[in-house]
Amino acid sequence: MKEFLKVMKAASDPSRVKILKTLQKKVMCVCEIQTVLGTAQSTASKHLKILEEAGLVTSHKDGLWVNYRLTDGHQSPYAANLIGNMRHWLDEEPEIAEILQSLPQIDRHTIIGKS
Helix, strand or coil: CHHHHHHHHHCCCHHHHHHHHHHHHCCEEHHHHHHHHCCCHHHHHHHHHHHHHCCCEEEEEECCEEEEEECCCCCCHHHHHHHHHHCCCCCCCHHHHHHHHHHHHCCHHHHCCCC
C-alpha cells in the first residue's frame, strides 16, 4: 500500500499534474518546466523530485542539462497505470490545453538567453 500511496500523493498536486501532462509531449529541463508552471526553479525542482521518487519521472544528464521525461512505469505498476491513463485525461481541461498549446514556443535556449 505504501507504494500506491506514494504514487497517488505525487499525482495529487495540480502543478505535478501539469508537469506529467507536459512531459507526455516532450522531454524538458527544469528551466522549461519552471516556465510552464510560472514558478521558481526551486519549486519546480521540488515537484520533480517528488515525481521521481514516486517512479513517475526520470532524469538524465546531457552535458549541462538535466532532462526529465516520464518513466516507462517499470518501477511500479501503480506508476505505469497512472501514466497510461493520464494520456487520455485532462487534455480538454482549459488550463492544461493552454499549457500544451504553448509547449512549441518553450525552448531552453531562449529561456537562458542563448540563441
